[in-house]
Amino acid sequence: MPFCGFDKNMLEGIRLFHKGLIEHGIIEHSRKKNQMVDETINKEIKDMERFQKELSAIEDLEIRELIRTLTEYACAFYKLLQREGIKDYEKLIEKINNLYFEMDDKFYSELEGKPDDMKQLAIYMNELSKS
Amino acid sequence: MPLCGFNEQMLNGLELFHEGLASNKIIDRFNNNKLEELERD
Numbered sequence: 453m454p455f456c457g458f459d460k461n462m463l464e465g466i467r468l469f470h471k472g473l474i475e476h477g478i479i480e481h482s483r484k485k486n487q488m489v490d491e492t493i494n495k496e497i498k499d500m501e502r503f504q505k506e507l508s509a510i511e512d513l514e515i516r517e518l519i520r521t522l523t524e525y526a527c528a529f530y531k532l533l534q535r536e537g538i539k540d541y542e543k544l545i546e547k548i549n550n551l552y553f554e555m556d557d558k559f560y561s562e563l564e565g566k567p568d569d570m571k572q573l574a575i576y577m578n579e580l581s582k583s
Numbered sequence: 584m585p586l587c588g589f590n591e592q593m594l595n596g597l598e599l600f601h602e603g604l605a606s607n608k609i610i611d612r613f614n615n616n617k618l619e620e621l622e623r624d
Contacts, residue, residue, distance in 0.1 A: 465599030
């Protein structure tokens with residue numbers, strides 16, 4: 453996250469999570485169900501969107517929020533995967549980790565405490581994602 | 584995810600991430616505040 457300060461463990465954790473989302477959630481499922489990768493991604497996204505509509509039934513507000521944001525995160529990740537293609541997914545995982553690391557580093561090494569620090573950080577994200 | 588099927592790797596990844604969120608910022612910050620308090624005393 454921009455402001456919690458990523459450490460090596462957290463970045464490794466995110467990498468493993470992304471790897472699982474692709475290798476287990478998409479590649480393995482596509483093989484088992486004998487369907488195209490795009491079909492599996494679309495199915496996963498649709499299932500998570502359907503699930504999100506039912507989340508109000510979860511009584512614990514904090515747990516509900518965790519589940520909601522995690523499913524939103526996975527949906528966003530799968531949409532990015534669709535855009536970038538699955539062929540070089542290892543590179544995509546590395547790219548996202550670098551993006552998070554650079555975002556955090558920029559904030560803590562340069563922007564923290566400055567006026568408009570968050571705005572500058574958001575603008576910096578555009579530069580990063582283009583490179 | 585509930586519906587993409589968590590495997591062990593994904594759960595390990597989330598565990599590392601959650602541990603980092605708690606220890607990296609929350610516990611470190613708590614310890615730093617404690618040190619500052621002790622130094623002031």
